[in-house]
Amino acid sequence: MADYLARVSSQPETPFTFDVAVREHRFTTGRSTAAPGESAGPGPFELVASGLGACTGINIQSFAKREHLPLEGFDIQVRFHNAGDKEHPRWQVQTDIALHGPLDDGQRAAILASAEQCAVRRMILGQTEIHEQLVDAIDAPVTLAAV
Secondary structure (H helix, E strand, O other): OOOOOOEEEEEOOOOOEEEEEEOOOOEEEEOOOOOOOOOOOOOOOHHHHHHHHHHHHHHHHHHHHHOOOOOOOOEEEEEEEEOOOOOOOOEEOOOOOOOOEEOHHHHHHHHHHHHHHHHHHHHHHHOOOOOOOOOOOOOOOHHHHOO
């Protein structure tokens, strides 16, 4: 199994804005409740939604290619919604998938079944343990050897 690593650093001059490093990629994220025009980037739940959507897309594309299906493209929209409240959250996730191309009903059903095997989906639905610890410093650059 692969290890995945992201480093998040605060921007002291800009509250609730963070620099994120993932491998050679760099981007900014922040609080998703910022006023329109004040957002530094996608918020945490939007990042989870995009990860789920991208993983679903990888499964769809891999399956269609392996099975030589006439899939010409697709669009995925992921929506997270707390149907509970702050004290008792009950998260619901809706993933809408629009498939493009001359696919029959059986091919469409098979693609949907492959989408449901997404590893991020399985992680969200499975048993995930999260452990936090305080450390004196996090060395740069970020490498898996440092974990």
